[in-house]
Amino acid sequence: MALDPHSVFQFSPTHRLQWEETQQKHVILYPEGLVELSDSAAEILKMCDGTRDVSELVTALENKFETTGLMDDVAEFLEAALHNGWIREHSHH
């Protein structure tokens, strides 16, 4: 499944993304489900606010963490997140 470069991504309204103090981790919560996230996965999901397409997400993350070359990792994670229903994609603008 290749990502549509024109799609924007939004965190699922039927899931909840939350910081867990006792675990020192972000988690995704949904009916009877719990996924513990790595720091990088949480950073990507927090940026999925329904305004950014994949290249805009990569730019925002690269700026925030002062790095480059994130495209492959971000695209791979977004595909998995879509497959799991954590995010939704909408056509741009």
Place this chain on the structure above:
Amino acid sequence: MAGSGSTPITNPRWLLAELTYRCPLQCPYCSNPVDFASHLDELGTEDWLRVLSEARAMGAVQLGFSGGEPLTRPDLPILARHARQLGYYTNLITSGHALTEDRIVELKEAGLDHIQISIQSPEKTLNDRLAGTESFENKKAVAALVKKHGYPMVLCVVIHRQNIHQMREILEMAVELQADYLELANTQYYGWAQLNRAQLLPTRAQFEEAEAIAQDYKVRLHGRMKIYYVIPDYYENRPKACMNGWGTTFLTIAPDGLALPCHAARELPGLNCPNVRDMSIQDIWLHSEAFNRFRGEDWMREPCRSCPERSRDFGGCRCQAFMLTGDMQATDPVCGLSPERGVIDRVIAAAECGALKDQPLTFRNTRNSRTLAATRVPRSGGG
């Protein structure tokens, strides 16, 4: 003996709050203890509020309000509001019976995240017969109202010999009701289900046919409806990883305040499960003898002790091992490596022969519970 051995203690992440054993339904596969009528002294609101706070401070984040029928508790909205404020993801696990639109709205405003409704069968006559109550049309109406008010809607159908031939109709019903999730839960044989096992356990052929249908829908409905398929462990060759390991993840609080490391742990002899009326959740989780009893691997015997798969399935379920072998330290007899696997094979052979499948079911109600508690001798074995 807290933290004895080399096993670090992890935080609880799931709290199952069994608010009550009262229920308007009488399902013969209920996992509640057969003698539930001897434990009707329910925790009050203040105790539950404290339990929710203490478990949340320990790290619990998924919360199930269960029972019995949790809607019989008038303080449910108070508990749901408190839970939401603490940051729990709150699941209401209900029969849906008599759930009104006003109640659905009230719980939504309190912060309830999701409602799971159980349906016994896609056919009215069988649904109402299994539930022991006329409830089918009402449940379908409630499912629609749950959707209407923006909850993720989960349908739960417990699968057994009386409805397994309806697998396709069950899936079509879930599609029609626009369920977001469908839980197809093959019966786990505890409590009332164990009592009615001869009438409930399907044959292997029935199970395999139903599973193939469910897997086909799972693929076809991907992205529209998520299907959780709970396998029947009797037809597996390895035990389930019960509770994700004893005292690692799950904490169940029974209606009378008993804290259980596994739903059926009340029945384990000499375990002395602690009660939240006497101990804090922190003490229960970290220091109680019951929660430390089967943590880690030190308790294991052969064939588990040297088994390369022991860290995957933890030797299976302690309650099932006790129920079927009389020894709670034994390997779960579901395991093909267990010297007692014959117990399970004999039950499967009996299902195949089907001689007892049409025996009357013993329905889960207070009267039957009282009678059974008064007359029942503890039994082991798979006869």
